[in-house]
Structures are given as C-alpha cells and as structure tokens.
Amino acid sequence: SQTIHQWPATLVQPVGSPLSLECTVEGTSNPNLYWYRQAAGRGLQLLFYSVGIGQISSEVPQNLSASRPQDRQFILSSKKLLLSDSGFYLCAWNFGTEAFFGQGTRLTVV
C-alpha cells in the first residue's frame, strides 16, 4: 500500500532562519506531489506541485521554493523565514482518482 511521510511534525523557527521540510512517498512510482499551506482558520492553499523529478510548478509568488531531487521525494525550502510563513504545511500525492495527505508540519515563525 502507498504511504506518505512528512517531517518534522512541529517546528519553531526564528525569523530569518532557513527552512527545509521533507516529504517522501512509498509504494508508488512517478507520483504527482503537492505542497499546501493552511493558515489558522483558513483553507488549503496550493503552493507547489510536481509531476516528475526536477519539475516544479509554483502557484503563488512567495518566500518559499520547492525541489524534487528524487521520484518519491519532495522538499519545501526557504532561505529566510518570515513571520507570515507560519502555518500548517501539508504534503500530498495523487495518482488516478485518489489523493492522500501526509500528517503535516506545524511551523511557527517567532
């Protein structure tokens, strides 16, 4: 069966520090991968999606970047975090008719 791993679960980072969140998928090949952000009390905002290694599409201009160095690995990064980057970050994958989420990373920028 397919599983999706995302870490860390929680993170507190100072303003101006770098960020790296990692997501890996098991049990499938060539998945479509997504990074979403959910601000407190808000809906899910699509940040990036990737259909293959090295292929990244950005949905909104922002302080973040994404990379896909391997087929089942998707990384969300920032060189310098802003207070507004705080939120619940979710990695997801879909293939065919279903889509699944990782457990999420709650990022607090202080």
Place this chain on the structure above:
Amino acid sequence: GQNIDQPTEMTATEGAIVQINCTYQTSGFNGLFWYQQHAGEAPTFLSYNVLDGLEEKGRFSSFLSRSKGYSYLLLKELQMKDSASYLCAVRSGTDSWGKLQFGAGTQVVVTP
C-alpha cells in the same frame, strides 16, 4: 483560475442529516473530492466524483452536477465524531495527474 465556494459553518444535532454544498468554476474539470479534517490533523479522503450523479459510501454520499458546477456532501445519522471541517476540492487539467484546488472548508458542529 478557480473559484470554489462552500458555507463557512453548519450546525446540526446528533442523528440528523446535513448537506454541505460546494459550487465551483474551473476550466478543464477533472474530478471533485471531499475531505474531512479534524482540528490540528491532516485531511482524510472521503469521496471522489468525476461523473454526474450520486456516490454513496456508508453514512456519506456525494453528488455532482458538472453542468451546474455543483456538488454536495450528505452526512446521515450524524455522530459527535463527525464534528470537523469538510473540504471541497476540484481537480483540473486534461492529464490524469491534475492539480487540486481547495475551498476554505465548512465547519460542521454536531450538538447532542
């Protein structure tokens, strides 16, 4: 772009039925998803519709009308554990991979 609209909050009593509506505007529609999200947790998949009609899965049913850009999620025999946010998501794109865009979610509060 896409517009996905759903009510912000709904309240119902235990054992009752609640219908959550979702309207959308999109180009290249390729499926509609419903997810359940409890506070502080990741969303979990509930249902998927790509053709018009009703899909039933236990206490949950989802309906789609592509011509109207409309879907609803029906929750029957409500239980306290059904208190959660319900997210409508639309997939667009002519390829099977498609990208998912989410509505803001409907907070369902189940009261005793």
